[in-house]
Amino acid sequence: MSIAGNLAIVKRNIQLAQEKRKTLTGIDEPVNLIAVTKNHGIDEMEEAITAGATVVGENRVQEALAKYDHFQRQLEYHLLGHLQTNKVKQAVFLFDLIHSVDSLKLAEHISRAAVKIEKVQPILLEVNVAQEASKFGMKLDEVIPFLNEAADLPGISIQGLMTVAPHFEDPEATRPFFHSLYEKFLEVKALSWSNCMMKWLSMGMTNDYVVAVEEGANMVRVGTAIFGERDYAIELTRR
Numbered sequence: 001m002s003i004a005g006n007l008a009i010v011k012r013n014i015q016l017a018q019e020k021r022k023t024l025t026g027i028d029e030p031v032n033l034i035a036v037t038k039n040h041g042i043d044e045m046e047e048a049i050t051a052g053a054t055v056v057g058e059n060r061v062q063e064a065l066a067k068y069d070h071f072q073r074q075l076e077y078h079l080l081g082h083l084q085t086n087k088v089k090q091a092v093f094l095f096d097l098i099h100s101v102d103s104l105k106l107a108e109h110i111s112r113a114a115v116k117i118e119k120v121q122p123i124l125l126e127v128n129v130a131q132e133a134s135k136f137g138m139k140l141d142e143v144i145p146f147l148n149e150a151a152d153l154p155g156i157s158i159q160g161l162m163t164v165a166p167h168f169e170d171p172e173a174t175r176p177f178f179h180s181l182y183e184k185f186l187e188v189k190a191l192s193w194s195n196c197m198m199k200w201l202s203m204g205m206t207n208d209y210v211v212a213v214e215e216g217a218n219m220v221r222v223g224t225a226i227f228g229e230r231d232y233a234i235e236l237t238r239r
């Protein structure tokens with residue numbers, strides 16, 4: 001199957017999940033698809049763009065910069081992976097949305113870098129709903145204390161929550177984790193901080209995006225289902 005064919009299937013599955021959600025809850029919201037291009041090359045990205053992809057997700061700043069060198073602002077770039085403080089400056093230059101903010105220290109670094117270039121950097125808070133030791137992210141009950149602490153930070157716009165669910169053979173098993181984050185999303189949405197608006201709920205990957213949309217995700221991050229398996233031997237870095 002071609003990248004265009006895969007993309008069409010993913011979009012169709014998202015649409016079916018949206019329809020199911022609408023039938024069950026009455027809620028009908030558009031879903032943004034992030035094409036996760038990490039460890040895929042320029043040619044594959046060209047194919048995806050021709051097929052209509054406009055937003056790409058990357059895990060590493062250097063790799064994303066190499067792609068930016070080629071595509072410039074033709075694409076919207078999202079950072080999905082863990083961000084080290086020594087890469088913050090480049091990340092703030094490049095990314096339209098940073099999904100992986102998981103500490104106040106990182107938010108402070110982003111704030112400073114953004115203020116310096118007169119940008120307001122959109123960010124999401126990464127939540128480790130299942131509290132897996134192998135994953136980044138704050139706990140569910142740390143979200144509101146975080147927002148209280150971050151309320152004074154200039155140069156950032158906190159626009160939602162993100163999670164990576166535990167991996168299960170049966171994606172149904174992810175449902176309670178997505179549901180918990182959706183409830184937190186609603187809880188935060190009802191509160192008010194000047195630099196925070198709950199717009200995006202980023203959850204769902206190749207294995208579980210259908211369940212995530214059914215549970216309220218309005219941003220899904222899909223790589224393998226569009227591009228096939230990643231070849232980790234290929235590593236694009238900036239010249």
Ligand SMILES: *Cc1c(COP(=O)(O)O)cnc(C)c1O
Pocket residue numbers: 036038059080081164204205206207221222223224225
């Ligand atoms: C790699 C990655 C994805 C995409 O994963 P697939 O299973 O290939 O769809 C989504 N989100 C994050 C945070 C990732 O690191």
